[in-house]
Amino acid sequence: MVTLSIAKQTLEDMLRRKILLILLIVAVAMIALGPSPGFLSPRESSAVLRSLGLAVILLAGLLITVLTGIQVIPTEIERRTVYTVLSKPVQRYEFVLGKFLGGLFTVFVMIASMGIVFLGVLRYQEGRFAPEMVQGVVMTFFQMTLLGALAIFFSTFATPVVNFFLSFGLFIVGNMSAVTESLLQNKNVATRVIAGAVHYAIPNFGNFNIQNKLIHPQVVIKDMNVFIMQNIAYALIYSAVLLLLAILVFDRREV
């Protein structure tokens, strides 16, 4: 209950932030402008529209998640409101979880808004509802869930600037999972070991990229639903690990 109260307060606080709203407005405008390169063939046009729409949702979601994740805990410490909260019967883990959930709700609201506009634009442009694109939006949300947990973990011990670069950097490395996976077959043992460590220890954000399948229907995935469920489970388990680490670090932190 306490956790949810903190989450609700965090959500309200975040939705008041102009920077996030500006990001949302810009993203929605970009999605709406997607059909503008209309000189391409229908198939190419559809591919460009779909890829750009999903990319805008990803990019805006990424910025919103990182900006939210790096701020929610340090701001409370900077404003010293954390003293008031923690002096009440509130456990530190409840505080961390509440902040994470608040940030996650914010990201959900933003991504859902962009997703609805995106589906509307697709409906207008292609003349039919494209339910498969919901999968792309859902995958982006769980990708951001994992990134949000990472940012919350870093925010328990790093400054927002350091946290921004750490989260962003790890997101880039995690997106190269296809590269690290291919290095697992390298002839050099040292390369294989390092690639293995990176591949299995660092959150693999590249897993969530199913744009290939959504943009090009001819790409066949054996069982799409299983693949999506595996990724959701991966995001939830890895986020749980990061939140446990965040709780452990924040528990010992002097505030």
Added chain:
Amino acid sequence: MQASTRRNLILAIVPLLALAALLQARIDPTVADMNKGRKTPFAGLSTEFILGPLLGMQQAVAGLLWVRADEFFHEGDYDAILPMVRMVTWLDPHNLDVYITGAWHLAYNFTDSSERSDRRYIPAAQKLLEEGDANNSGVYDIAFELGWQNTDKIKDYLRANHWYKICAEKRKGMDERGELTQPVPMFVRHQLAHSYARLGRIDEAVAEWRKALLMSNELVRKDPKDYKSRNVRDSERHNLELTLKRKFSRYTHEIDWELDSELKQKDARGIDPVTGEPKLRDVYVFRKDSEIQTKREQYRLAGEVAPSMAIGQPRPPAIASKWETAFDVRPTFTADKVLELKGRFNIGDGARVTIRMHDEGWRPPQLDAFTFDLDQSVTLMQDQHSVRQGTWGRKIDMSKDPKMYSFKAPHYFLVFEFDPRTTSPFIHDRFGWSGEGMKDAKYLWEETEKDPPNRIIRKVYRISRAQVLRRSPITEADVFPTAQYMELQKPAKASASE
């Protein structure tokens, strides 16, 4: 937090991480499958485009690059498009249109100042399509393009047939909702049938039309109001009947096409679509003495003895009297690198003679992988010219395009050929699909390795660079044995620069 709780939390992290790693191992094969053909996120990209792929937005960057490539195309900046095609296919190996458009661009749009294609790009175009097909082997689109390029541009009907067969038998189509469908669109089967006809394998062409007709009949039966399928079915009926009639007319008994249309008006049944044989009442026989005289004249002109012919007897087919084509050509360089040709060819207006000139050491390369890096020192020119009133001629100016015709090699082959399989139906009516009704005292070459054998006309010169630059004339002493030339032209494993 109590120490024991803390310890328990730390202990909980270990199995969770193990579980995440296990899941990752399960996810990896699907991701690898989905990314088949994709290169590293930053492969070949300029700095402004690198960030997108690093953030997992390969497809979006590929889409933007493709939009830019389209702008370059409309600006006429063709050279700028090729690297973009390469980047887009690396970033997004499932974008079918990029492979198809890129290969079309390579094969057709690089030309000299007289609009002759730079055929040195054709192996690269084929390789790009093959790469695209390997990355998208579930759908027919790129394999069909391979078939079409081999039909239209390269005239290699055997390879075209190979790809059309793959399309028709192993691939799927895609409907407007993106659902994979089978059978593939019927035009794929139509092209397969046409390719059999081009190979002279008429029975297989007929069988393919029949198969297509059966399938279309089934589609029409399921949805009688599907007018698209009905139109397709009607075209198939027409093509089946036409192929059967042509086969009959060219190889069994000549058909009087005017009489045939009269018969059709009276009785729509015409030729039996199952056997391909005309019914008794429709047998095309000599009805007047003047028809026999015309036929005798045909034999006389061909220098052959006419068989016995009488009113009421079936007419012998056109190819029965082999026609001397008397092919020849005199090539002259009238200015440096300007080739003027004067030829004769007794074959009929509209037949086209192919003219090819290339380095002595050049042969059709077989690339290991796609590359658009060309060896600019190779000279390869190909053109065609139509025969009019038994003669043909052309002026080919290669002096204005040194990038295409560098003439750096010491010797060249200058080849003139007529392949009946590439020609029009009205020429086939006289000579058959494989040149069966054609003879030539000097330059007939029988491709016996083909099934059925093909009879083509080919004259080859081996000339020197000095002759190209008019230091000495081209004479009949420069004529090169066709058999030796064909031996030299057998494709060899080669690099792109060969």
